[in-house]
Amino acid sequence: MNITLEETRSGGRYVAEVEGHYAEMTYSRASPELVIVDHTGVPDALRGKGVGQALAQHAVEEARRGGWKIIPLCPFFKAQAERHPDWQDILR
16 A cells, blocks of 8 residues: 655645546645644545545654644544544643
8 A cells, every 4th residue: 555645835734646547635734733634535446445444544644743733523433533542642
């Protein structure tokens, strides 16, 4: 699975490509130290393959590397964060 970052002035998205299909996790930047994860989209062809989880884990790793926090507005990301107590360090 290849995950890439597409950034804009106000946010961006992580895009995962798997078997010719694309999934995404979008975010907006509230400040240089704070992002809001607001959407995760995984097409039916990729459901059950751990793609959403991989996108969430990637966002967590990026937050740790960048020294910023995440506000989890996306229901999927929020549910994943509740299942991973080790992510508490990057949540706000």
